[in-house]
Amino acid sequence: MPLIDTKPEPATSRRRWWRDLTACGGVLAISAGVFHTAAAVVMRRDVWAQIIDEGFFKTVTLDPSPDRMAVAEAFWFSPGSFGVPILLLGSLVTWLTRRGQRVPGWLGGGMVLWAVLIGLLGGFDFGTIVLLSIGVLLAAGGWTGRRRP
Template sequence: MTLFDTKPVPATARTWWRTASACGGMLALCGGLFHTVTAAVLRRDVWTQVVDEGFFNTVSLDPSPERLAVAEAFWFSPGSFGVPLLLLGSLVTWLARRGHPVPWWLGAGVALWAVLIGSLGGFDLGTLILLSVGGLLAAGGWTTRRPRAV
């Protein structure tokens, strides 16, 4: 693929995952899936309570002390970064498998977001994984935008 090609070159089944973007996408996909499933399992008693009480309008932005567990379960699972990270990872791996480049600024934005989260709340394992996802996506996007030597 040259600088002026408009159509992507689909990757073969053996090579698509060798790019930095594909590795970042797989890491994002796995991290988002892990976070979402683990958060739901860890709070299953609260989710059982939510289903029993009725699913709609059960979470408040200003919860009372007896509803604090429900609000915390929401912000720990569907309201957290797990679902968007899962979707981002799915999109990036889909693009990588079809030979489409991922823009470098997408990875830079994820990396900056991770630095902000780490600065405010501490650099734990999740923040470091998010920083790695951003770095891989930025590196993959940066290398694909540069013209290749002939």
């Protein structure tokens, strides 16, 4: 009996995959998620050392006392922030795009609205511009993907 290859083949060629706006948005999201999470951990490494020394479980509360504020801030700046979800979203987008599946444009539109809200409330810094760029790329890729035959 011959062996059957069950590994799915990407539906798009590597060359075409990299030219897709949605794929560019996915790669940018992966890069932003990795950078934000890693930079946040490195910037707060002294607090993370304290957390590890004290014991990892139940060290963060939603209502921290003044002496625990640095621990809560390190958590919400690292794993509790948007870095990990953006990394996962970018991974999903690139996975779908490599298989030739369209990512809906509304996903990018939602990211654009989120980035604009963050920018209006906290200022349009580099991170907000990156989120806005990811949203625009995903929305544009979803819109142009819908128009292709």
